[in-house]
Amino acid sequence: PTAVEAMKEGAVDYLPKPVKLNELEALIRDALGPVQIEVKPKAAVAPAKVELPVVEEEELARVEEVIDEATGKVYLPSCQIACPIGEDIQRTNAMIALLPLDVEEAHSQIIKIGDEIYKKNPLFPVCSYICGLCEKECNYKDHTGAVRRKMLKRFISEYYLPYLESKPVLPYPTREKVAVIGGGPGGLMCAYMLGKMGYKVTILESSSWLGGALRYIPQYRLPGDVINSTLNSLVRIAHIEVRFGIEMGKNGNTLGNLDGEGYQTVFIATGTHAPRPLTLERETVVGADLDGVISGLYLLYDMNQGKIPAQLYRQLFRHKKVIVVGGGNVAFDVARSAQRLGGDVTLVCLESANKSSKDGIPADVEEVEGAIEE
Incomplete structure (x- = not known):
C-alpha cells in the first residue's frame, strides 16, 4: 500500500496533525488492516535511493504544446481542472507515494516535492488547511473515496515550512515597478508571480498585516503561525516591498501619485471586506x-x-x-x-x-x- 492509497477517504478518516515520517509505515498498516508483508532483517535491506525527476516549467509547457498539436486537445485530470491555479496534483501525489523508507532520504525528497508545488502555489501550506476543491472532483470519490489531498499537502507542509525560512530567494528584480493594492491572497499571489518574472513589486496594504480574508478564519481551522510563516517567506523570497497603512483615496494616496512614483502598472486586489446585508x-x-x-x-x-x-x-x-x-x-x-x-x-x-x-x-x-x- 502507498501513502496515497492510505489517505483515501475511508482508510484514514482523520488525522489531528501531520503524521511523522517514522510513524507513517505503522499508520498505513493499521489503517488498511491485515496485509501480508514479508519483513526482512534490517541488515539485509539496503534503502533504495529514489531520485524523483523535477520537470522544469518550460519543459512542461513544451509537453503540453506537443499534446495540443497532436490531438487538438489537452487532457487534464478532473482534480487539476478543479484547482483554481491548476496544480499538477496527480504528479505530486505520485511523488509522495514513491518516498523512500530511509528517513533522511525521505526528508530530502519531501523538500523537493514542496519545491515542486511551491513553483505554482506559494500559498500551499495555507491551502493544506482550508482548501479541498480537488477532492470534490476526485475520480475516486464515488468508489473508494477521494484521495485526501489536503492531508497529503499538510504532511508536506509540516517539513516544508521550517525550510521556507531559509529557502533561497529569487533573482533580484530588474524590470519595471508594479504596485499591488491589497495584501490578501489575490494580491500576494500576483506579487509573487510578478516578482518571479523579474518585476519590482510593492504591496500597498491598508491594515497592519498581510493575509486579508485569511485573517477571518478561526485559528482552530488555520493556525496564525502557518499564515505568518507562509506570507513572510513569500515576501522575502520574491523581494516584495510592503507598505502598511496605505488607504487609496485618503491622505493623498491616489493612482495618479503612483504613476508619479514610477509605477508602470497597478493591480487592484482589495477584496470584499464588507459583509452582505441580510x-x-x-x-x-x-x-x-x-x-x-x-x-x-x-x-x-x-x-x-x-x-x-x-x-x-x-x-x-x-x-x-x-x-x-x-x-x-x-x-x-x-x-x-x-x-x-x-x-x-x-x-x-x-x-x-x-x-x-x-x-x-x-x-x-x-x-x-x-x-x-x-
Whole structure:
C-alpha cells in the first residue's frame, strides 16, 4: 500500500496533525488492516535511493504544446481542472507515494516535492488547511473515496515550512515597478508571480498585516503561525516591498501619485471586506440594525485579531440563545465559535441538508460534520 492509497477517504478518516515520517509505515498498516508483508532483517535491506525527476516549467509547457498539436486537445485530470491555479496534483501525489523508507532520504525528497508545488502555489501550506476543491472532483470519490489531498499537502507542509525560512530567494528584480493594492491572497499571489518574472513589486496594504480574508478564519481551522510563516517567506523570497497603512483615496494616496512614483502598472486586489446585508426580496430585513445583531465577518475578525477580549465575548454568549443565519463556511465558523464561547447555537439556512441536491448546503462536509460533533 502507498501513502496515497492510505489517505483515501475511508482508510484514514482523520488525522489531528501531520503524521511523522517514522510513524507513517505503522499508520498505513493499521489503517488498511491485515496485509501480508514479508519483513526482512534490517541488515539485509539496503534503502533504495529514489531520485524523483523535477520537470522544469518550460519543459512542461513544451509537453503540453506537443499534446495540443497532436490531438487538438489537452487532457487534464478532473482534480487539476478543479484547482483554481491548476496544480499538477496527480504528479505530486505520485511523488509522495514513491518516498523512500530511509528517513533522511525521505526528508530530502519531501523538500523537493514542496519545491515542486511551491513553483505554482506559494500559498500551499495555507491551502493544506482550508482548501479541498480537488477532492470534490476526485475520480475516486464515488468508489473508494477521494484521495485526501489536503492531508497529503499538510504532511508536506509540516517539513516544508521550517525550510521556507531559509529557502533561497529569487533573482533580484530588474524590470519595471508594479504596485499591488491589497495584501490578501489575490494580491500576494500576483506579487509573487510578478516578482518571479523579474518585476519590482510593492504591496500597498491598508491594515497592519498581510493575509486579508485569511485573517477571518478561526485559528482552530488555520493556525496564525502557518499564515505568518507562509506570507513572510513569500515576501522575502520574491523581494516584495510592503507598505502598511496605505488607504487609496485618503491622505493623498491616489493612482495618479503612483504613476508619479514610477509605477508602470497597478493591480487592484482589495477584496470584499464588507459583509452582505441580510435581505428579503431585495429589502433589508427589519431589525437587522438592532442591538445583538452582528455580522459574522465582524465577529470572526474581532476574535481572531484580539480586538475584543475572549473573556468579554464569553460573557456576551454564555448561556444565551444564538441564531446564525447562513449555510456557508463562514456561517459554520461563526456557529462553532459562538458555541465555544458558551452560546446555545442554532444555525438556520435556506439550503437543503442533502448536499447532493441542487439546493444543497454550500459548506464543506468537514465543516458540517465538525459543527454537528460540537
